[in-house]
Amino acid sequence: MKxxxxxxxxxxxxxxxxxKIIENHQDKLIHQIGCPVVVKKILVQxxxxxxxxxxDTGLLTSNADDILHNADIDVVIEVMGGVSETKExxxxxxxxxxxxxxxxxxxxxxxxxxLLRVASENGCDLFYEAxxxxxxxxxxxxxxxxxxxxxxxxxxxxxxxxxxxxxxxxQDGLAYEEVLKEAQELGFAEADPTSDVEGLDAxxxxxxxxxxxxxxxxxLDDVKVSGISTITEEDLKxxxxxxxxxxxxxxxxxxxxxxxxxxxxxxxxDNHPLASVQNEYNAVYVYGEAVGETMFYGPGAGSLPTAxxxxxxxxxxxxxxxxxxxGRSAVTPQFQKQxxxxxxxxxxxxxxxxxxxxxxxxxxxxxxxxxxxVSFEKILQLPIKKNETSExxxxxxxxxxxxxxxxxxxxxxxxxxKEIKSSYRVVRKSL
Amino acid sequence: MKxxxxxxxxxxxxxxxxxKIIENHQDKLIHQIGCPVVVKKILVQxxxxxxxxxxDTGLLTSNADDILHNADIDVVIEVMGGVSETKExxxxxxxxxxxxxxxxxxxxxxxxxxLLRVASENGCDLFYEAxxxxxxxxxxxxxxxxxxxxxxxxxxxxxxxxxxxxxxxxQDGLAYEEVLKEAQELGFAEADPTSDVEGLDAxxxxxxxxxxxxxxxxxLDDVKVSGISTITEEDLKxxxxxxxxxxxxxxxxxxxxxxxxxxxxxxxxDNHPLASVQNEYNAVYVYGEAVGETMFYGPGAGSLPTAxxxxxxxxxxxxxxxxxxxGRSAVTPQFQKQxxxxxxxxxxxxxxxxxxxxxxxxxxxxxxxxxxxVSFEKILQLPIKKNETSExxxxxxxxxxxxxxxxxxxxxxxxxxKEIKSSYRVVRKSL
Numbered sequence: 001m002k003x004x005x006x007x008x009x010x011x012x013x014x015x016x017x018x019x020k021i022i023e024n025h026q027d028k029l030i031h032q033i034g035c036p037v038v039v040k041k042i043l044v045q046x047x048x049x050x051x052x053x054x055x056d057t058g059l060l061t062s063n064a065d066d067i068l069h070n071a072d073i074d075v076v077i078e079v080m081g082g083v084s085e086t087k088e089x090x091x092x093x094x095x096x097x098x099x100x101x102x103x104x105x106x107x108x109x110x111x112x113x114x115l116l117r118v119a120s121e122n123g124c125d126l127f128y129e130a131x132x133x134x135x136x137x138x139x140x141x142x143x144x145x146x147x148x149x150x151x152x153x154x155x156x157x158x159x160x161x162x163x164x165x166x167x168x169x170x171q172d173g174l175a176y177e178e179v180l181k182e183a184q185e186l187g188f189a190e191a192d193p194t195s196d197v198e199g200l201d202a203x204x205x206x207x208x209x210x211x212x213x214x215x216x217x218x219x220l221d222d223v224k225v226s227g228i229s230t231i232t233e234e235d236l237k238x239x240x241x242x243x244x245x246x247x248x249x250x251x252x253x254x255x256x257x258x259x260x261x262x263x264x265x266x267x268x269x270d271n272h273p274l275a276s277v278q279n280e281y282n283a284v285y286v287y288g289e290a291v292g293e294t295m296f297y298g299p300g301a302g303s304l305p306t307a308x309x310x311x312x313x314x315x316x317x318x319x320x321x322x323x324x325x326x327g328r329s330a331v332t333p334q335f336q337k338q339x340x341x342x343x344x345x346x347x348x349x350x351x352x353x354x355x356x357x358x359x360x361x362x363x364x365x366x367x368x369x370x371x372x373x374v375s376f377e378k379i380l381q382l383p384i385k386k387n388e389t390s391e392x393x394x395x396x397x398x399x400x401x402x403x404x405x406x407x408x409x410x411x412x413x414x415x416x417x418k419e420i421k422s423s424y425r426v427v428r429k430s431l
Numbered sequence: 432m433k434x435x436x437x438x439x440x441x442x443x444x445x446x447x448x449x450x451k452i453i454e455n456h457q458d459k460l461i462h463q464i465g466c467p468v469v470v471k472k473i474l475v476q477x478x479x480x481x482x483x484x485x486x487d488t489g490l491l492t493s494n495a496d497d498i499l500h501n502a503d504i505d506v507v508i509e510v511m512g513g514v515s516e517t518k519e520x521x522x523x524x525x526x527x528x529x530x531x532x533x534x535x536x537x538x539x540x541x542x543x544x545x546l547l548r549v550a551s552e553n554g555c556d557l558f559y560e561a562x563x564x565x566x567x568x569x570x571x572x573x574x575x576x577x578x579x580x581x582x583x584x585x586x587x588x589x590x591x592x593x594x595x596x597x598x599x600x601x602q603d604g605l606a607y608e609e610v611l612k613e614a615q616e617l618g619f620a621e622a623d624p625t626s627d628v629e630g631l632d633a634x635x636x637x638x639x640x641x642x643x644x645x646x647x648x649x650x651l652d653d654v655k656v657s658g659i660s661t662i663t664e665e666d667l668k669x670x671x672x673x674x675x676x677x678x679x680x681x682x683x684x685x686x687x688x689x690x691x692x693x694x695x696x697x698x699x700x701d702n703h704p705l706a707s708v709q710n711e712y713n714a715v716y717v718y719g720e721a722v723g724e725t726m727f728y729g730p731g732a733g734s735l736p737t738a739x740x741x742x743x744x745x746x747x748x749x750x751x752x753x754x755x756x757x758g759r760s761a762v763t764p765q766f767q768k769q770x771x772x773x774x775x776x777x778x779x780x781x782x783x784x785x786x787x788x789x790x791x792x793x794x795x796x797x798x799x800x801x802x803x804x805v806s807f808e809k810i811l812q813l814p815i816k817k818n819e820t821s822e823x824x825x826x827x828x829x830x831x832x833x834x835x836x837x838x839x840x841x842x843x844x845x846x847x848x849k850e851i852k853s854s855y856r857v858v859r860k861s862l
Contacts, residue, residue, distance in 0.1 A: 017721070020721075021579055021580070021721050024581075024720075024721075025579055025580065025581055025721075027765075028579070028581060028646075028765065029579065031646070031762070031765040032578060032762055129576070135719075135721075135722040135723065135725060136725060137571075137572050137575065137576020137577065137725075140568075140571060140572075140575055140576050141568050141571075141572065141576070141727075144568070144571055144575070144743065144746075144747065145560070145568020145571050145572070145740075145743055146568065146739065146743060147463060147742075147743040147746040147747070148452055148456055148459070148460065148738075148739055148741075148742030148743045148745070148746055149452075149456065149739045149743070150455075150456055150459060215459075215462070271709075273707070273728060276704070276707040278702075281724075288566075288739065289455075289735075290448070290451075290452050290455075290456075290566075290735040290736065290738065290739045291566040291729065291730065291735065291736045291739040291740075292566065292729070292730050292733075292735070292736055293712075293728075293729060293730065294566060294567060294568075294727075294728060294729035294730070295726075295727075295728035295729065296572075296725075296726075296727060296728075297704060297724075297725060297726035297727075297728065298722065298723070298724060298725030298726065299722065299723050299724065299725075302723075304720075304721040304722065304723070305721065305722045305723055307579075307721065308577065308579055308580045308719065308721045308722040309576075309722075310579075311578075311579030312575065312576060312577060312578040312579045312580070314579070315575075315578040315579055316575065316578070319760070323754070323756040323759060324756075325754040325755075325756055328754060329750070331462070331463055334458075334459065334462040
């Protein structure tokens with residue numbers, strides 16, 4: 001049986017993993033798809049850089065056209081990253097009738113719908129399982145496994161760097177900066193960690209998940225984002241007392257026809273399935289009307305885990321090739337996007353404030369919450385030794401975001417309030 | 432577009448869920464598959480029994496031929512349970528060219544390969560996602576999501592009844608009989624719980640998982656089974672001290688070309704992803720050479736969760752129907768079955784024994800372990816007040832099953848040993 005020929009765009013961490021898996025698991029691939037899989041050409045920037053032993057340097061090229069306009073190549077695997085140039089490459093490949101597998105979350109979050117449309121117009125598959133949560137087959141889980149259900153909520157720990165940092169801060173009682181530095185030394189965080197720690201990476205993945213899970217085209221701009229860089233060890237200590245674990249949660253919620261998508265540090269109750277996801281692991285919690293609670297857990301990054309998702313997608317493309325049904329599995333969104341207003345977004349909140357240690361202060365604060373109809377689930381008032389300051393830690397019952405932001409703003413204006421130290425969303429196990 | 436017509440065999444818990452989901456999620460189904468789905472006939476035993484409001488009693492029949500030989504019916508959904516008669520029904524349906532979706536683990540564990548062969552011969556799909564772990568899309572996870580990987584280990588909490596019982600025993604410090612009774616009253620355990628508590632139900636599911644995950648035809652008889660009915664609260668108490676959680680674990684392990692499949696009560700280290708799976712929830716932990724650790728978590732039973740898996744399979748069948756590629760996705764096992772001998776099965780063990788409180792007893796016992804080359808990870812020796820008895824709790828390092836069983840047998844013969852109270856496999860997070 002004629003071999004299927006692959007063109008690989010990029011030979012970094014994931015690309016090397018793809019080469020390894022295609023080589024090491026060739027017998028399983030042949031058994032499943034009935035023919036060999038051969039990497040024919042690999043696009044790299046520098047032809048002379050040292051490469052892993054598995055790579056035949058004769059395959060390397062620095063000219064993308066050797067792949068995109070190579071009639072022998074059936075499938076293009078994109079693991080080079082980047083957006084503008086990469087998008088042009090993939091559009092060109094699709095227009096040449098080549099199927100595409102990509103691991104590129106930035107590209108799919110920004111231009112996924114255009115690329116999927118062009119793929120469909122050209123009868124090509126475009127698969128991107130590896131773009132979200134690395135080795136976890138979550139996109140297939142949503143599209144195929146839960147095909148019959150109506151998904152109403154997704155909560156994702158979809159960034160390994162931040163989960164590693166929060167785990168270490170929580171376990172060892174260390175400060176953010178200290179753990180970040182250690183994570184950088186260990187290779188769990190980039191030299192410039194902004195995209196991870198400020199939640200942008202997670203937001204891109206939530207864009208992809210929400211679009212698929214809610215069958216509604218969600219843009220990156222629709223995702224409200226905040227990161228973990230201002231979280232303190234005090235916050236985590238209070239969380240522990242209250243039975244909460246801090247995670248950076250990508251949150252996608254549908255109520256009726258309206259959705260919200262956000263990324264933010266969140267206190268989860270310790271018995272939430274996501275609370276026990278530690279270190280660099282990822283997990284996506286999916287709530288469906290019929291199925292109830294499910295969770296998909298695994299490595300969110302890394303050479304071989306991510307490459308597993310890429311090559312599993314490749315198996316899907318080749319199965320379709322052999323059945324003659326490529327380009328027919330993508331489903332266009334069913335619904336027009338409708339985003340919730342802030343007045344329709346409900347949550348519980350953790351709030352830590354410093355107030356003057358004076359008579360009547362507590363009454364002022366509680367009456368402000370009462371004015372907006374927000375009541376408390378828990379209140380801790382703790383005297384702080386210096387400067388006649390009290391620290392108050394509150395957990396509210398459900399409040400609309402509008403009301404809660406009004407409360408925060410009026411708290412800031414209260415003469416008795418010295419500082420709002422921190423505020424986080426709180427999610428309990430039961431919805 | 433012409434509707435797809437379904438014949439439903441059985442209208443119990445899962446069957447009613449299937450009717451509900453097809454009705455409630457019709458718009459999503461139509462969007463995905465481009466045509467309506469209609470339940471045309473439902474086989475029941477008693478035509479006059481009271482039925483849920485959703486069911487049009489005009490569809491009921493007590494004659495299977497009204498479905499199996501009904502030319503209008505495209506897909507047969509089997510949710511009636513049972514083995515012999517059900518198998519004949521499904522063979523008949525497949526031979527009539529009808530695609531089949533089944534939730535029947537007993538049938539698939541015993542006759543899966545024959546049914547799949549007949550399906551393939553007749554160009555029909557036979558899908559059975561709901562047969563393992565209810566609403567969790569684990570079979571697709573193995574077959575599609577991890578298609579490119581070589582799976583070396585699966586550990587499953589695949590029986591909700593036993594997980595509920597063990598969770599309650601552990602949380603509330605109650606005895607097995609007490610919790611079983613409560614579970615029966617709450618509907619989490621059957622009046623005759625044998626199949627669940629003795630591990631047979633889990634064994635059937637592990638047969639299906641191991642066959643798919645290892646691409647090797649595993650028979651139910653290959654699975655070594657022990658249940659939870661002899662576990663005591665003392666065992667769980669000691670486990671807690673050692674940082675272990677007790678779970679009934681379906682264990683499937685591949686080393687080189689050889690496999691072992693078993694079901695047994697197992698102490699997991701508390702930081703194992705499966706340790707936090709509580710109550711009636713199920714989860715399957717999958718270790719792949721490339722992907723590493725993944726876990727799929729969700730409801731293992733229940734009307735709507737299981738029905739979600741059934742109807743998602745139905746979506747798969749109908750997508751294939753519309754692409755004209757039914758009966759071509761089943762992959763026959765790649766490998767000849769090779770089972771490990773007991774001398775090739777390695778594990779750590781927890782052992783609790785009562786011994787005479789005499790000089791030299793401990794030396795006798797430890798020298799017996801030394802004779803078989805088995806060393807200890809942890810030893811607790813605790814005096815028990817009455818009858819001059821000491822209780823010894825040991826955790827071994829890795830031992831072959833052969834050696835360990837020899838040790839148990841020789842311990843029984845030692846005059847100093849009064850009773851072997853309990854012995855369990857121990858699994859730590861790192862492999």
